[in-house]
Amino acid sequence: xxxxxxxxxxxxxxxxxxxxxxxxxxxxxxxxxxxxxxxxxxxxxxxxxxxxxxxxxxxxxxxxxxxxxxxxxxxxxxxxxxxxxxxxxxxxxxxxxxxxxxxxxxxxxxxxxxxxxxxxxxxxxxxxxxxxxxxxxxxxxxxxxxxxxxxxxxxxxxxxxxxxxxxxxxxxxxxxxxxxxxxxxxxxxxxxxxxxxxxxxxxxxxxxxxxxxxxxxxxxxxxxxxxxxxxxxxxxxxxxxxxxxxxxxxxxxxxxxxxxxxxxxxxxxxxxxxxxxxxxxxxxxxxxxxxxxxxxxxxxxxxxxxxxxxxxxxxxxxxxxxxxxxxxxxxxxxxxxxxxxxxxxxxxxxxxxxxxxxxxxxxxxxxxxxxxxxxxxxxxxxxxxxxxxxxxxxxxxxxxxxxxxxxxxxxxxxxxxxxxxxxxxxxxxxxxxxxxxxxxxxxxxxxxxxxxxxxxxxxxxxxxxxxxxxxxxxxxxxxxxxxxxxxxxxxxxxxxxxxxxxxxxxxxxxxxxxxxxxxxxxxxxxxxxxxxxxxxxxxxxxxxxxxxxxxxxxxxxxxxxxxxxxxxxxxxxxxxxxxxxxxxxxxxxxxxxxxxxxxxxxxxxxxxxxxxxxxxxxxxxxxxxxxxxxxxxxxxxxxxxxxxxxxxxxxxxxxxxxxxxxxxxxxxxxxxxxxxxxxxxxxxxxxxxxxxxxxxxxxxxxxxxxxxxxxxxxxxxxxxxxxxxxxxxxxxxxxxxxxxxxxxxxxxxxxxxxxxxxxxxxxxxxxxxxxxxxxxxxxxxxxxxxxxxxxxxxxxxxxxxxxxxxxxxxxxxxxxxxxxxxxxxxxxxxxxxxxxxxxxxxxxxxxxxxxxxxxxxxxxxxxxxxx
Numbered sequence: 045x046x047x048x049x050x051x052x053x054x055x056x057x058x059x060x061x062x063x064x065x066x067x068x069x070x071x072x073x074x075x076x077x078x079x080x081x082x083x084x085x086x087x088x089x090x091x092x093x094x095x096x097x098x099x100x101x102x103x104x105x106x107x108x109x110x111x112x113x114x115x116x117x118x119x120x121x122x123x124x125x126x127x128x129x130x131x132x133x134x135x136x137x138x139x140x141x142x143x144x145x146x147x148x149x150x151x152x153x154x155x156x157x158x159x160x161x162x163x164x165x166x167x168x169x170x171x172x173x174x175x176x177x178x179x180x181x182x183x184x185x186x187x188x189x190x191x192x193x194x195x196x197x198x199x200x201x202x203x204x205x206x207x208x209x210x211x212x213x214x215x216x217x218x219x220x221x222x223x224x225x226x227x228x229x230x231x232x233x234x235x236x237x238x239x240x241x242x243x244x245x246x247x248x249x250x251x252x253x254x255x256x257x258x259x260x261x262x263x264x265x266x267x268x269x270x271x272x273x274x275x276x277x278x279x280x281x282x283x284x285x286x287x288x289x290x291x292x293x294x295x296x297x298x299x300x301x302x303x304x305x306x307x308x309x310x311x312x313x314x315x316x317x318x319x320x321x322x323x324x325x326x327x328x329x330x331x332x333x334x335x336x337x338x339x340x341x342x343x344x345x346x347x348x349x350x351x352x353x354x355x356x357x358x359x360x361x362x363x364x365x366x367x368x369x370x371x372x373x374x375x376x377x378x379x380x381x382x383x384x385x386x387x388x389x390x391x392x393x394x395x396x397x398x399x400x401x402x403x404x405x406x407x408x409x410x411x412x413x414x415x416x417x418x419x420x421x422x423x424x425x426x427x428x429x430x431x432x433x434x435x436x437x438x439x440x441x442x443x444x445x446x447x448x449x450x451x452x453x454x455x456x457x458x459x460x461x462x463x464x465x466x467x468x469x470x471x472x473x474x475x476x477x478x479x480x481x482x483x484x485x486x487x488x489x490x491x492x493x494x495x496x497x498x499x500x501x502x503x504x505x506x507x508x509x510x511x512x513x514x515x516x517x518x519x520x521x522x523x524x525x526x527x528x529x530x531x532x533x534x535x536x537x538x539x540x541x542x543x544x545x546x547x548x549x550x551x552x553x554x555x556x557x558x559x560x561x562x563x564x565x566x567x568x569x570x571x572x573x574x575x576x577x578x579x580x581x582x583x584x585x586x587x588x589x590x591x592x593x594x595x596x597x598x599x600x601x602x603x604x605x606x607x608x609x610x611x612x613x614x615x616x617x618x619x620x621x622x623x624x625x626x627x628x629x630x631x632x633x634x635x636x637x638x639x640x641x642x643x644x645x646x647x648x649x650x651x652x653x654x655x656x657x658x659x660x661x662x663x664x665x666x667x668x669x670x671x672x673x674x675x676x677x678x679x680x681x682x683x684x685x686x687x688x689x690x691x692x693x694x695x696x697x698x699x700x701x702x703x704x705x706x707x708x709x710x711x712x713x714x715x716x717x718x719x720x721x722x723x724x725x726x727x728x729x730x731x732x733x734x735x736x737x738x739x740x741x742x743x744x745x746x747x748x749x750x751x752x753x754x755x756x757x758x759x760x761x762x763x764x765x766x767x768x769x770x771x772x773x774x775x776x777x778x779x780x781x782x783x784x785x786x787x788x789x790x791x792x793x794x795x796x797x798x799x800x801x802x803x804x805x806x807x808x809x810x811x812x813x814x815x816x817x818x819x820x821x822x823x824x825x826x827x828x829x830x831x832x833x834x835x836x837x838x839x840x841x842x843x844x845x846x847x848x849x850x851x852x853x854x855x856x857x858x859x860x861x862x863x864x865x866x867x868x869x870x871x872x873x874x875x876x877x878x879x880x881x882x883x884x885x886x887x888x889x890x891x892x893x894x895x896x897x898x899x900x901x902x903x904x905x906x907x908x909x910x911x
Contacts, residue, residue, distance in 0.1 A: 051104045054097050055112055062094060063112055064402050066119045068409055071382040071400050073122055074536055074573050076434035078398060080410040091120055091129045095136060102139040111377045114140055118380055118570050121149050130155050131162055138171060141178040142378060143190035144567040182225070184232030184263060192566075194374035195222045201370040202226050202347070208363045210318070210348040212356035212594075213374040215561020216381075216572075219349050220252070220532055223314060224259045231287045232265050238281065239289040240313045240337065242330065244320040245529045246293060246799075250503040251510070252316065253291045255532075273300035273834055274850055278308070294326060294333040295803070299834050301336055302686050302807075309341045317529065318348035318359055319595045327600035328634040332688040335362075335653060351558050352594040359597060362653035375594070379564040380571035383589060384409060385579035386428060393417040396428065398575075401589070415458065421541065422447065424577055426454035429520065429539040432575055436493075436519030437536035439562060443544040445524060445788050448496040449485050452522040456492040459519070465491050466517055472508050475892040479856045480505070480791075481767045483783045494520040499529070500791040502763065504854035508894060528558045534565025534572075541577035542584030553590030601654060604635035608662055611636065612669035618693040619673050622739055633738065637691040641684030643670040644677065644692060679815065687808040694737035695812050701736050702816040709822050712813055714806065714832060717758040717841050726751040733805045740801050750797050753790070754806075757798035760841045762859045766790060798836060807833035842868035847875045852902035857895045864889050879903045 045053070055063075065087050072080055098116035101109040113136065120133035134155055137145045149155035160168055179188045180199045191199065194213040199222065201209055213219055230236040241256070243249045253271045260267055268288035270277050273296045281288040290300065301308055313334065321327045337344060348359040357371035385406060389395035394414040399406040414431055418424040429440045429451075440455070442448035465473075472495075473487040480486070480502065486509075489495055495509045495518050510533055512518045525545050527533060538560065543551040551559075564572025576589045604611050614623070614632040623629050642652050649655055649663050649670075677696055684692045702712060714729060715722040730741045730750055741750045756766045767790050774781045814826050839855050840846050844865055848858035851872055865878060879899060882889070886896050 051101055051109050054101060055109050059097055062089060063115060064407055066115050067402050068400050068407060070119045070122060071384060071573060075432050077431045078410040078412050081408040091125060095120060095132045098136055099139060107375045107377060114377055115380060121154050122570060127156060131159060134159050138174050141192045145570060148567060182229050184229050192217060192378055193376050197372050198222060199226060201372055207368040207370050208346045208360050209370050210356040210359040211372040212350045212353040214352045215558050216379050216564060216566045218566055223349055224256050228259050228263050228265060231267055232263055236311045237287050238310045240297060240310050241289055241291045242294055242297060242313060243316045245499060246503060247499050247506060247526050247531055248529060249291050249293055250507055251531055254507060256289060272850055273303060275303040278304060294330040297333045298688055299837060303831060306340050310337060310344050312345045313337055314347045316349050318350040319353050319597050322598045322600055324600060324630055328638050329688050331599060331601060332638055354594045354596045361657060378566040379569060381560050381563055382571060382573045384573055385576045385589060387580060422450050423454055425541050426451045428577055430455045430458040433537045436516055438520050439535040439538045440522040441538060441540040441543055442522050442524055444547060445498040448498055448522040448524055449784060452489050452494050452496045455520050456489050456494050459492055468512060469517055471893040475894045476505060478892050479860060480763050481787050484787055485784050493518055496522045498524040499526040500795045502856045504856055527562060528555045534562055534568045536569055537573045538563045539575045550586050553593040554595040556590045557592055601635050604632055608665060612665055615669040615673050618691060634689045637689055640670060640692045641681060644674055644684060645681035683811045686811055690804060690808040695808055697736040699812050699816060701732060702813060709817060709825060713825060717755055723751055723755050726754055729809055733809060740805055753793045754798045754802045757794055757839045758835055758841055760845050760859055763856060803833040803836040844868050844870040847872045851875060853898055857898045860891055860895055876903055
């Protein structure tokens with residue numbers, strides 16, 4: 045019998061019964077208020093046999109075998125066993141390149157310290173050899189870092205100069221941690237000077253920026269880290285030679301490239317959550333961003349990082365022909381993720397039968413008893429979460445912000461009342477009340493030890509929620525799909541019922557497993573549980589609880605190109621007017637805009653990086669469609685480059701509108717936000733964009749609200765002010781209003797309109813208008829000082845506000861501080877001096893404590909660094 049045959053026999057035949065029992069009893073360790081199934085009473089294990097078998101399975105390269113070995117090691121460490129058994133389990137963890145679990149066991153008192161002193165000579169030598177083989181050397185500090193198999197392979201590959209790299213591994217495998225460590229190490233020894241780190245959402249940008257600052261501080265490295273598209277920061281870094289890392293969304297990268305007129309040079313671009321290149325809304329913008337950087341920095345390296353993908357090598361197909369490429373595809377488990385399904389016991393609404401899933405089989409686990417009868421779906425989710433995750437560290441997945449708030453409210457009523465509110469929780473509640481709204485539902489919930497978390501929340505509040513959940517001060521966190529956008533938040537238990545991505549679309553299996561990967565984060569937990577409620581209900585789970593699967597990577601451009609005839613027809617018909625078929629718009633608008641710009645820029649598609657993957661006949665068909673559609677196009681390719689995702693064909697109709705306008709050209713200009721007619725002009729701009737380019741400000745009846753929100757955001761209004769004005773207007777119009785709903789709706793409109801649609805389409809509007817003004821010799825009307833896209837992205841209108849944000853402050857912090865700063869033209873040095881002059885009075889000027897901390901960390905620290 046070969047070793048492979050032995051491993052298969054052990055897993056499929058010899059150990060099958062014990063692995064099932066181990067799964068059941070180890071899962072029960074993490075669940076509260078569960079009466080175990082009677083069949084699990086007095087279960088015992090032959091640990092000597094199991095650990096020996098596990099050591100054989102640990103040499104396999106099959107995920108199932110390695111997971112079984114990990115299950116045995118975990119059980120031996122967590123169940124009531126002897127010290128020698130736990131020592132052997134620790135050795136087994138080392139064989140699985142899982143040193144962090146050994147360290148965790150020591151921290152939690154499951155393993156006595158100084159394991160090596162208890163090993164025999166041969167085992168000690170073997171243990172030292174394994175530790176060396178599964179560790180990496182940080183050149184900057186000489187420190188050795190224990191890593192898992194994926195991390196070691198990544199580090200080795202990343203060390204090959206010039207190579208493009210595409211790395212994929214499960215959610216809990218420490219990808220981001222290692223990338224940041226590698227990045228800081230390379231910067232410290234001078235291998236890399238200028239980096240762009242791309243993340244798909246602002247939530248992930250905030251997290252990466254914060255984590256990168258922490259890693260750099262640990263290495264005692266002074267580098268410029270910024271998430272703002274600032275030409276000044278880039279110029280300063282070039283002038284001084286200081287290393288810098290820009291952490292951007294793809295949209296912010298385009299804004300910086302616009303400010304620098306594409307004179308941007310970087311050594312490396314890291315693309316996090318790289319599978320998002322297939323996203324229907326932002327995938328094309330991401331692909332365009334990478335290609336735009338490559339045109340200005342032809343020698344840069346590209347590093348793609350994605351969670352559990354089937355085909356990471358696909359992302360390397362567009363690398364230059366002379367560039368080496370390295371795909372890394374890992375599916376090795378570092379922690380256990382246990383699927384538990386919960387069904388109501390017939391005729392007993394407070395009793396819930398739990399079953400553990402082992403492969404395709406569901407095994408009785410025990411019964412959960414609830415304190416009350418859950419008569420709504422929200423109560424089912426809340427009651428079960430509160431009972432089964434009583435110890436804390438529990439994430440609850442909700443299908444939308446409103447549901448998240450409602451479920452959190454119910455859970456808060458089931459928690460014991462604290463005798464005294466923790467000061468950090470009180471500070472977060474104070475921040476929520478003062479910097480969002482006095483009636484924001486988050487504040488009283490936080491004081492009870494629970495919070496909700498969604499993408500439209502202000503970044504400073506969201507980051508503080510994450511921090512306090514990680515420290516255990518927040519026991520429960522009710523989240524939305526922000527978690528499957530890459531936010532690195534771990535927990536012990538996830539509770540979910542009928543997960544959706546968006547309001548109606550059932551979650552894809554790969555997204556479900558990305559979410560599940562948050563349970564039992566490597567180094568923080570040995571295992572995690574995913575509690576799936578009503579798993580047999582087809583309305584909640586149309587395809588059942590998904591089996592483990594991985595993302596198939598497919599660029600959004602490739603998806604559209606696979607429908608060549610439909611795409612070509614869409615391009616040919618696009619000049620006729622605004623497309624009203626939303627299905628076609630979603631499928632083809634962004635890709636057709638991207639193709640049109642490429643064709644106008646190069647007069648051909650053959651120079652595009654992806655062209656080598658397309659048959660010549662397909663390229664010819666597309667070029668014919670584009671030649672027909674762009675006949676008579678007057679706009680320059682530069683306008684298409686500056687405004688990715690916005691169709692030059694639609695913008696040509698906007699230009700035609702400007703050319704036919706019979707009034708004075710001044711009427712077409714956007715007004716400064718301080719102007720009395722700014723609201724009227726913004727409304728007109730939105731209507732012209734809807735009528736000529738694309739109907740993006742929907743519904744058209746809400747254009748007044750869209751315009752008002754954009755204006756208030758651009759003026760630098762605080763969130764409390766914007767929300768208060770909205771509530772007052774609705775109360776005058778309708779009487780009673782749902783304040784929680786208005787707060788959520790306002791946050792959503794700020795994110796969706798003021799920070800996404802308006803920057804994109806207002807920038808394009810201004811670029812087209814400027815071309816028209818030059819053509820009619822009215823360049824005197826062009827405002828060269830204001831980039832409206834950047835202004836809207838940041839939501840600031842004065843030099844002082846922008847300076848504060850460039851110093852690292854959040855928008856809500858900058859706006860709150862600006863309310864007590866008299867001057868609006870302070871540069872960064874002047875802002876620092878203002879704070880220094882008042883450093884002893886910061887606690888007494890009425891700002892929330894968290895904002896005072898932010899000022900000290902982001903403004904005063906720059907003074908201390910200079911000193």
